[in-house]
Amino acid sequence: MGLKLHNSLTRNKDEFEPMEAGRVGMYVCGPTVYGHAHLGHAKSYVSFDILARYLRYLGYSVIYVQNITDVGHLTDDADEGEDKIVEAAKKEKKHPMALAEYYTRSFFEDMDKLNCVRPDISPRASGHITEQIELVKTLLQKGYAYEVNGSVYFEVAKFAEYGKLSGRSIDQMQAGARVDVSPDKKNPADFALWKKAEPNHIMQWPSPWGMGYPGWHLECSVMSMKYLGKTIDIHGGGLENQFPHHECEIAQSEAANGVQFVRYWLHNNMVTVDGQKMGKSLNNFITLKQAFSGTHERLTRNYDPLAIRQLILNSHYRSPLDFSDAALFAAQSGYEKISEAVKAVRKSLRQASKGEPDEKIADDLTHLTERFQAAMNDDLNTSVALSVIFDLVRLANNLLEDGNATSGTLDAVDNLFRELGGDVLGVVKDEYEESGAGDEARIDRVIQILIEQRAEARKNKYFAKADELRDKLEEAGVVLEDKPDGTSWRWK
């Protein structure tokens, strides 16, 4: 059975087959860089990171394009307000481009921590103004667009299939329900391709229609065409972008090219925080940096970036995800359970006796792999895939409990952790920091002294003293574990 993906266009789980055998072009709507990335970004980009990773695991050669929107969007289509980037730039007293650069770097930093593989191409909207102007020209030429007072609009009525992605029809939409309709538009549903800039607008470019800036749907069409071709296999994005953003992308792209724009449309669901939509005004807006460091009043502690990743994978990408401190806490515990098991396997691998893998275990591993693949093939059911990793954890711990697994067996287990938990899900690290480098080494030496003191006390049956040492260390974040071969420690 091959990979099936839920295609928003057909509203069905479709068998995935790329246009060109073995090669996949994938475009995902990237962030507008006017602030630090938040939990919502995490869900979206982790979800599509999983898709890219799994496609590669299946052997496809993937080109993953994810744009950076560094040209502010119109705050609405009615010619009112400023764009987000300009607004934020004023507030932070930075040039808009400096602001965009600053938050672009911040974005990559956070995504790296979440272990998202960098896209192959991260094109900036500002670097593709000429291409955007070209597309507008084409649409004007073909009669799908019209110019009014230095702005150009797409005439939705000319594109019969408008609404095919979102299931809406033009007349059904209550145009101007909450936004004043621009008097320039022929139809309220028409959307801006190019906007005339007022002289004081900081970001503007020359065009055949005067100084202006591109409409916000345009960049994705243009960059996706430029790097992946007129028809692409996969286009992903957040559910909230399905309409109008993606609907408009389809209209302008297909009107211009006369061929299908995207074959598989994928949309991830939204996040809530403590059961409510995350919003700056609700005081539940949590950035990734805040979650990583635990500096938000709704969080009781800091969370490992990979624990956040694991929480995201615990549910399906098309289900809404509620972030709460309790959910994060649970994910952190689960994440540590996996990490500890992997570390333990690698540790005993170093001193295991040489030998071929155990046949029974090899069978079990094959079976786990099959279950994993079946889950991922079913529209990326990461929840079930993750449960397979936990079964592998149990298998590994049982093996270590018995204590006589050969290097071949442990190697096979470690490899599966690396492949499924690491390469595909990205929650198992290639290397875990061992105490031994820099400050870590010094800390370890100090703790070893205390461990010796405690061992001495235990030897003499001064258990009260021994327990006091252990408790005080735990208060300081150091957990002791007594094992047959001595006492080891780890950070709490």
Next chain:
RNA sequence: GGCGGCGUAGCCAAGAGGACCAAGGCGACGGUUUGCAAAACCGUUAUUCGUCGGUUCGAAUCCGACCGCCGCCUCCA
């Protein structure tokens, strides 16, 4: 008002007509281990899937009504 989604154990969450007296995680409880712990292991923790009806030999899964929650229709991942 229009379009769409969701409601499964204390919490998170998969399952989408029979393999389900419903995976996995967190938590809790009991046991093994331990001087006591921690970690790990073993076991227990939903005869039931928002409510009420219907279809069916059979429903958590399909249909209808109702209740509750959420998203989009306006910038948002």
